[in-house]
Amino acid sequence: MNYLDVTITKLEAHKSVFLTGGAGVGKTTITREVIAHFESEAKKVAKLASTGMAATLIGGQTLHSFFDLGIANNVEALEANAKYEIKKKIKKLVSSMDLIVIDEISMVSRDLFEMIALRLQQANFQGSLLVVGDFLQLPPVERGARSVAFAFEADAWQEMAFEKIELTHIYRTDDVAFIELLHHIRFGYVDEEVHNRLNEYIKPLPYEYKNFTFLFGKNISAQNHNRHQLDSIEGELFVQKAQVVKHLASVKENDIARFMEDARVEEELHLKVGAPVLFTRNAWNYFNGERGEVINIDANYVYVQKSDAKIIKLEATAQSKTRWKEKSVNGMKELVEEPLFTIYQFPIKLAFGITIHKSQGMSIADLIIETNEIFAPSQFYVALSRSSNPTNLNLIAPKRQWHELVFVDSKALNFVKNG
Numbered sequence: 528m529n530y531l532d533v534t535i536t537k538l539e540a541h542k543s544v545f546l547t548g549g550a551g552v553g554k555t556t557i558t559r560e561v562i563a564h565f566e567s568e569a570k571k572v573a574k575l576a577s578t579g580m581a582a583t584l585i586g587g588q589t590l591h592s593f594f595d596l597g598i599a600n601n602v603e604a605l606e607a608n609a610k611y612e613i614k615k616k617i618k619k620l621v622s623s624m625d626l627i628v629i630d631e632i633s634m635v636s637r638d639l640f641e642m643i644a645l646r647l648q649q650a651n652f653q654g655s656l657l658v659v660g661d662f663l664q665l666p667p668v669e670r671g672a673r674s675v676a677f678a679f680e681a682d683a684w685q686e687m688a689f690e691k692i693e694l695t696h697i698y699r700t701d702d703v704a705f706i707e708l709l710h711h712i713r714f715g716y717v718d719e720e721v722h723n724r725l726n727e728y729i730k731p732l733p734y735e736y737k738n739f740t741f742l743f744g745k746n747i748s749a750q751n752h753n754r755h756q757l758d759s760i761e762g763e764l765f766v767q768k769a770q771v772v773k774h775l776a777s778v779k780e781n782d783i784a785r786f787m788e789d790a791r792v793e794e795e796l797h798l799k800v801g802a803p804v805l806f807t808r809n810a811w812n813y814f815n816g817e818r819g820e821v822i823n824i825d826a827n828y829v830y831v832q833k834s835d836a837k838i839i840k841l842e843a844t845a846q847s848k849t850r851w852k853e854k855s856v857n858g859m860k861e862l863v864e865e866p867l868f869t870i871y872q873f874p875i876k877l878a879f880g881i882t883i884h885k886s887q888g889m890s891i892a893d894l895i896i897e898t899n900e901i902f903a904p905s906q907f908y909v910a911l912s913r914s915s916n917p918t919n920l921n922l923i924a925p926k927r928q929w930h931e932l933v934f935v936d937s938k939a940l941n942f943v944k945n946g
Contacts (some may be wrong), residue, residue, distance in 0.1 A: 529723035530553075530557060530692060530694060531557050531560050531561070532899070533692060534557060534657070534692055535561060535562055535564055535694075536544060536824070537690055538561065538565075538626060538655040538657060539655070541653070541654070541655050541659075542655065542657070542690050543655070543656045543657075543687045543688060543689045543690065544656070544657050544658070544689060544690050544691075544692060544917070545632075545658050545659075545691045545692070545693050546558065546658070546659045546660075546694070546743060547658060547659070547660065547661055547662075547691060547692070547693050547694070547943075548661060548693050548694030548695060548712075549661055549695075549697065549709065549710070549713050549912070550664065550697075550699070550709070550908070550909065550912030550913075551697045551698055551699030551700070551890070551912060551915075552694035552695060552696060552697055552698065553694055553696075553698055554659050554660070554661075554694060555584065555585070555888060557694070558585060558628060558630060558657070558659050558761055559585065559881070560824075560838075561626075561628070561657065562574060562585065562626075562628060564624060565626045570625035570626060571623055571624050571625050571626075571862065572624065572625065572626045572627075572628065573587070573588075573621075573624045573626070573627045573628065573851075574586055574587025574588070574592050574594055574628050574630070574632050575587050575588060575589065575593050575627065575628060575629050576589065576629065576630040576634075576637060577589065577590055577629070577631060577635045577636075577667070578634060578636045578789055578791050579631050579785065579786055579788075579789020580789045580791055580884075580885065580887060581631040581634065581887065581935075582630070582789075582790075582791055582793075583789065583791070583846065584630070584815075584887070585630050586630065586889050587628070587653060588629075588848065588849060588850070590635070590639065590643060592627065592850070593618045593620075593621075593851075594617065594621070594642065594643060595610065595613070595614060595646075596639075596642055596646075597610045598634075599642065600636075600638055600639070601638035601639075601641070601642065602638070602641055602642055602645060603750065605611050605642060605645075605770050607752075607798070610825065612649075613646060613649040613650060616853065617646070617650070617934055618649060618650045618651075619853070619862065619934075620650075620851045620862055621646060621647065621649075621652055622650040622651055622652055622653070623862050624654050625654045625655065626654055626655045626657065627652070627654060627655070627656050627657070628657045628659065629643070629657070629658045629659065630660065631659070631660045631661045631665070631887075632659060632660035632662075632678055633660045633662045633663075633664050633665060633666060633667075633678075633939075634656040634665055634666065634667050634668070634679070635667060635677075635678040636667035636675065636676055636678065636709055637676035637677060637678060637680040637681045638676065638681075639667070639678070640678035640681040640684060641681045641682070641683055642694075643683075644681065644683030644686075651903070656687065658678075658689065659761070659881070660878055661943075662677060662679065662939040662942055662943055663714070663905050663908065663935055663939055663940065663943055664905050664908065664909050665884065665887070665903070665906070665909055666903065666904055666905065666936060666939070667907065668902070675936065675940060677936075677942070678723075678928070679902070679938060679946060683878070689730050693756050694803050698918070699890050699912070699914075699915050700914065700915050700917060702917045702918075704724070705914070705917040708721065708725075708911075709908070709911060709912055711820070712907065712908045712912075713740040713908050713912075713935075713945075714935065714940065714943075715772070715933055715934055715935035715940060716933075717929050717933050719931040721929070721933075722929050725922065725929050728776065728917075728920050728921060728922040729921075729922050729923075729924045732895070732921065732923075736756060737756070737879075738803065738820070738893055738938075739893045739894065739895045739921070740803075740805065740878050740879065740880065740881060740891050740893060740894055740895070741879065741881075741895045741896075741897060742880075742881060742882070742883050742886060742891075742894060742895070742896045742897065742913065743880055743881070743882055743883070743897050743900050743925070744882065744883055744897065744900025744901055744902055744903075744906065745882070745900050746882050748880070748882075748897065748900060749880040749881055749882050750880075752879050752880035753877040753879045753880050754837045756877075756880075757797060757799060757802060757877060757879070757898050760799045760801050760802055762799045762800050762801060763800075764797060764798075764799055765797070765798045765799065765824045765882065766795055766796070766798075766924055767793075767796040767798070767829075767843075767872070767873060768794070768795055768796075768904040769787065769792055769794050769795070769796075769870050769871065769872040770843065770870070770871040770872070770877065771783055771868060771870050771871075772868060772869045772870075773867075773868045774866050774867055774869070774880050775866070775867055775868070778867055778868050779942075782848070782867075782868075783868060786848050786868075786870070787870060790846055790870075791807050791876065791885055792846060792870055792872050793876060794798070795874060796872060796873055796875070796876070796927070797877070798821055798824060798829065798877075799821065800821055800822060800823060800824060801820065801821065802821045802877060802878075803818060803819070803820050803821075803822070803875060803877070803878035803879065804818070804819055804820070804821060804831060804875040804876065804878050805817070805818055805819075805875065805876055805878040805881065805889070805891070806819070806831075806874060806875055807874050807875060808844065808874040808875055809836040810874075811838055812837070812839060813833065814890065815889050815890070816877055816886070816888070816889025816891045816913070816915075817833065817889045817890070818833070818834060818892060818893065819831035819832055819833045819839065819875075819916070820832050824837065827842060828840050828841060828842055828873070828928035829841045829873050834892070841873055841874070841875065842873070843871040843872055843873050844871070844873070844874050845869050845870070845871055846869065846870050846872075847868065847869040847870075848865035848866065848867045848868055849864050849865060849867065850864070850865060850867055850875050851863070851864055851865075852864075852865050855863055856914070859925065882911045883906055883909055883913075886910070886913050886933075887909075889915065891913045892912065892914075892915050892916040892919060893913045893916065893919040894909065894913060894916075894919065894920050894921070895920075895921040895922075895923065896910045896920075896921070896922050896923065897922070898922055898923050898925040899923060899925060899926055899927075901925075901932045903916040904934055904935050904936040904939070905935050905936070905939070907932045907933055908933070908935075910937055913931040916943070
C-alpha cells in the first residue's frame, strides 16, 4: 500500500485523517511529502504543533499562536481572557487554509483540542485536517494536573470522524529482535523474556564516552554532562552566538528566547575541534540525529566529519518564526506567510548528552540511556526507540524494576488498541 497516495487522496476528498504508528515508521516523512504536494499546487497549508520544537521539525508554528489562543489552557480561560470570540483576521486566516496539519498530536491535551475545534467552527473551516502522532509516546504536559487528558478524549475528536492511517514498518533499524522488543515496550508489556532482553543491554560503560550519546530525562543532567566532557577535550574553545534578525521592531526578546529553546537552537554553541556533535535537522547530506566530529572551525564554517568519513562544510542555517498576514499581491488582497524574526545558527549540538524530549525525531546510532531519570508514561519507549543500532545500545542499570519504567497511560493504551 502506498500510504502517501492514500493520505493525499483522503485529504483531497476533504476528510479528516489521523496518521499514526510507532516510532521510526516514517510519519514525519509522509507528513512532509503531503505538505509539499499541497504547496506544489499553490494550496495554503498551516503546519502546527503544540510545542515550538515539534512545530520547527515541520517548518511551522505553534497551535496557540496560529489560532490566537493567548495563554489560555481551556475554553473557559478563553472567555476569561476575552479571547473567546474569534478575531476577523484569524477567521479569515483559518478559513483560507486548504490543509491544517497538527503534528505530535499525543502532546495536545483534550482542552487544547477543544479550543482548536472551537476556532475551526467559528471560522467555518472547510479544508482538510491532518493530525499526526502516536498516543503511546510523549503525553501532554499539563502543569499541576494529577492526570492528563488526551486529544482523543475531546467530544470534538469523535465529531471529526477521523480516518485512521496506521504505519507499521520500522525504518530506523532492521534488527528484528529489537523491533519486537520495541513493540512490547510501546504497549507497556513486560514478561520474563522482555525483562531478560532489557538486562542484556546493561553492559559495562565504555571507558571513553566520546563516541556515545547519553539520553537523560532532566535537562540539567544533559547540560552538566556536555560541559564536563567538553572540558576534557584539549584545545581552543569556539563559541558561536546565534545571530538574530528582527523583521518587525515589535518582536520581544522573551519570544525569541522561547523560540530558541523550543526549536533546539543554541543561543551559544560551544565547540572544540575533536568534539562529537549531532545534526539537529535533516538535509540532503545529513539527517536529524546523525553523529559527526568537528575537525575544523573557521570564521564562517564548521567542518564535521561523519562516521562514513564524508566531511560536511557546515554553515549557519536560518530558522524563522512566521505569521500569516494579509497583503496586496498584484492588486489583490491575499494571506501570505511572513517572518517575524530569523535566527542563524549551526544545526548541530554537542553529542555527549541530550534530553529524551529534545531527541524527538532523532535516530541515534551509539546510545546510553540513563534509566533512572525516567518519570513519564511512554518516556522509556521514546528513549529506547531513538536507537538505530541496537548493538551499540547501553542501558544504565535501573534502581527500579523494569515494569516500573515500562509503563504507559491506560487511557492511551486503550485508545490505541481499540480506538
